[in-house]
Amino acid sequence: MSLSREEVIHIAKLARLELSDNEIERYQQQLSSILEYADRLKELNTSQIPPTSSVLPARSRFRDDVPVESLPTDKLLKNAPQSEKDQFKVPPALEGPQ
Amino acid sequence: MTEYEAIIGLETHIQLNTTTKIFCSCKADSWFDPPNTNICPVCTGLPGALPTLNKAVVEKAVLLAKAMHANLLPLSYFARKNYFYPDLPKGYQISQYDKPIAVGGFLDMPMNPANGQSYIRHITIDNMHLEEDAGKTRNEPGRRLIDFNRCGVPLIEMVTGPDLRSADEAAQYLIRLRQLLRWLGISEADMEKAHLRCDANVSIRPKGASHLNPKTEIKNVNSIDAVKEAIGKEIERQTNEMEAGHKIETWTLEWDEDAGVLRKMRSKETEADYRYFREPDLLAIRMTDEWRNAILEGFPELPLERRARFIEDYGLPEYDAEILTGERSLSDYFETTVKTYKGDPKRVSNWIMNDILRMVNEAGKPAYELKLTPAFLAEIIQLVDSGTINTSTGKNLLGKVETSGRAPSKIVEEEGLAKVSDDSAIREVCAKIMAASPNETASYKAGKVTLIGWFVGQVMKEMRGKADPQIARKIMEEMLSQ
Ligand SMILES: [Zn+2]
Numbered sequence: 001m002s003l004s005r006e007e008v009i010h011i012a013k014l015a016r017l018e019l020s021d022n023e024i025e026r027y028q029q030q031l032s033s034i035l036e037y038a039d040r041l042k043e044l045n046t047s048q049i050p051p052t053s054s055v056l057p058a059r060s061r062f063r064d065d066v067p068v069e070s071l072p073t074d075k076l077l078k079n080a081p082q083s084e085k086d087q088f089k090v091p092p093a094l095e096g097p098q
Numbered sequence: 099m100t101e102y103e104a105i106i107g108l109e110t111h112i113q114l115n116t117t118t119k120i121f122c123s124c125k126a127d128s129w130f131d132p133p134n135t136n137i138c139p140v141c142t143g144l145p146g147a148l149p150t151l152n153k154a155v156v157e158k159a160v161l162l163a164k165a166m167h168a169n170l171l172p173l174s175y176f177a178r179k180n181y182f183y184p185d186l187p188k189g190y191q192i193s194q195y196d197k198p199i200a201v202g203g204f205l206d207m208p209m210n211p212a213n214g215q216s217y218i219r220h221i222t223i224d225n226m227h228l229e230e231d232a233g234k235t236r237n238e239p240g241r242r243l244i245d246f247n248r249c250g251v252p253l254i255e256m257v258t259g260p261d262l263r264s265a266d267e268a269a270q271y272l273i274r275l276r277q278l279l280r281w282l283g284i285s286e287a288d289m290e291k292a293h294l295r296c297d298a299n300v301s302i303r304p305k306g307a308s309h310l311n312p313k314t315e316i317k318n319v320n321s322i323d324a325v326k327e328a329i330g331k332e333i334e335r336q337t338n339e340m341e342a343g344h345k346i347e348t349w350t351l352e353w354d355e356d357a358g359v360l361r362k363m364r365s366k367e368t369e370a371d372y373r374y375f376r377e378p379d380l381l382a383i384r385m386t387d388e389w390r391n392a393i394l395e396g397f398p399e400l401p402l403e404r405r406a407r408f409i410e411d412y413g414l415p416e417y418d419a420e421i422l423t424g425e426r427s428l429s430d431y432f433e434t435t436v437k438t439y440k441g442d443p444k445r446v447s448n449w450i451m452n453d454i455l456r457m458v459n460e461a462g463k464p465a466y467e468l469k470l471t472p473a474f475l476a477e478i479i480q481l482v483d484s485g486t487i488n489t490s491t492g493k494n495l496l497g498k499v500e501t502s503g504r505a506p507s508k509i510v511e512e513e514g515l516a517k518v519s520d521d522s523a524i525r526e527v528c529a530k531i532m533a534a535s536p537n538e539t540a541s542y543k544a545g546k547v548t549l550i551g552w553f554v555g556q557v558m559k560e561m562r563g564k565a566d567p568q569i570a571r572k573i574m575e576e577m578l579s580q
Contacts, residue, residue, distance in 0.1 A: 014182070015182070016182050062150070065152050067125045070125070086134050087134060
């Protein structure tokens with residue numbers, strides 16, 4: 001299975017990544033070879049094996065509905081490249097070039 | 099002109115009223131809190147932070163599933179819905195996908211159009227998802243400000259089938275859903291506070307056709323009136339387009355509340371682009387019979403069932419039953435009063451609809467918190483029935499009992515409110531009033547008999563309402579014509 005150039009551009013757009021022509025070509029090859037590697041699983045006959053989504057036992061683990069102290073606002077905002085009025089500040093235009 | 103019918107499906111997001119968020123122990127309700135004060139490494143997506151599921155979220159979902167006749171899955175899973183948006187700090191929303199908490203379900207909704215036959219609309223439910231809310235984005239000139247308080251607030255997404263046929267039905271569904279959520283005590287369901295959010299899918303087709311035409315999705319409607327108005331306008335627009343021979347395009351529309359118009363939104367990512375996969379940081383929810391039964395112990399009679407029973411058992415008009423079951427505590431109040439009173443339930447209904455409802459609204463608290471308990475109300479009605487007090491004294495007693503919390507019969511006794519049926523006491527007062535009002539007495543005798551109302555009023559005033567107005571009138575008339 002190989003990825004088309006358009007598919008690589010689409011995936012990059014979903015991840016909000018800007019790629020150069022060189023990178024598009026390189027990732028097209030790299031991602032394709034990863035998919036081909038994963039495709040090797042198809043060589044095995046798995047018709048008798050139930051799909052596995054987790055190797056952990058399916059047992060619910062819960063937390064009681066009791067509040068605990070939250071993180072101080074200033075500590076959280078240390079992770080913000082920019083902030084204003086105790087809020088994260090982000091650019092207005094969020095869509096990349098269409 | 100072809101006659102069209104609308105095909106409407108509603109996607110609702112219900113904010114659960116848990117104390118804490120769905121995957122962390124931050125306080126869930128931030129309505130009165132400043133930005134970014136109920137936040138922690140989990141809900142702001144800091145690296146290495148791990149979610150743990152709030153038990154109360156699952157319990158509340160089980161109540162809703164039961165009320166909607168949905169099937170709980172023995173094993174349900176969380177999934178990651180991946181997309182980039184600044185109000186989503188992890189870059190994905192933890193939601194459910196192929197194995198949600200419950201599937202299927204329905205609501206049989208009674209419709210009573212103002213001019214037309216009553217009918218039941220059967221509304222199917224596709225599934226119920228548990229998921230976390232995203233943060234809040236505020237637009238400012240040249241920038242956006244993000245508040246993460248709402249991140250991780252628990253939501254249930256519930257989607258109906260394309261079963262609704264008019265804007266009125268869509269609005270009625272939301273009214274019934276809101277009633278149910280409050281009845282179950284699982285959400286405040288206040289649309290203005292976004293506890294209950296609604297997107298509507300709308301298409302039209304010639305009446306009687308069975309195919310589905312392309313639909314549009316209406317977003318950002320945050321009141322029941324707005325849902326009704328927006329859907330009504332969209333049906334009208336699609337009808338005009340079809341009549342003009344145009345095709346309906348699958349747009350996403352945004353309701354502009356202030357302008358009262360629908361605007362086309364930018365195309366959003368399609369479902370495949372969300373790249374759903376099982377959430378590796380959370381285990382499956384195992385719904386055992388024991389746990390489900392424990393949650394459903396004491397599950398209440400539902401509003402529509404109770405409404406039907408009030409009509410059937412108590413012979414109430416549909417109108418009364420609807421109002422009395424509008425809210426759970428009021429309907430409990432009614433029923434407890436009827437059981438204590440043991441008389442005609444319609445009489446209790448009248449007292450509640452005329453007076454108690456007003457008191458509840460004025461006090462701004464549920465009926466069961468009134469000091470005027472169902473037992474006290476029953477006592478007041480009985481005092482009126484037995485002729486011990488008259489109706490207006492009874493009505494005054496409501497307020498007195500509510501203020502003091504004391505038994506009505508005690509107040510009647512202490513304040514001497516019992517009705518005076520002793521003729522001699524009334525005759526005495528009548529004579530006194532005639533002596534004090536020579537002009538009115540002369541006018542009456544000269545033929546102005548309409549003055550009798552004024553005379554009776556004077557008697558009642560003098561006797562502080564204790565006289566039976568009928569008897570007072572009879573005696574007064576008799577004495578004035580002598
Ligand atoms: Zn948190």
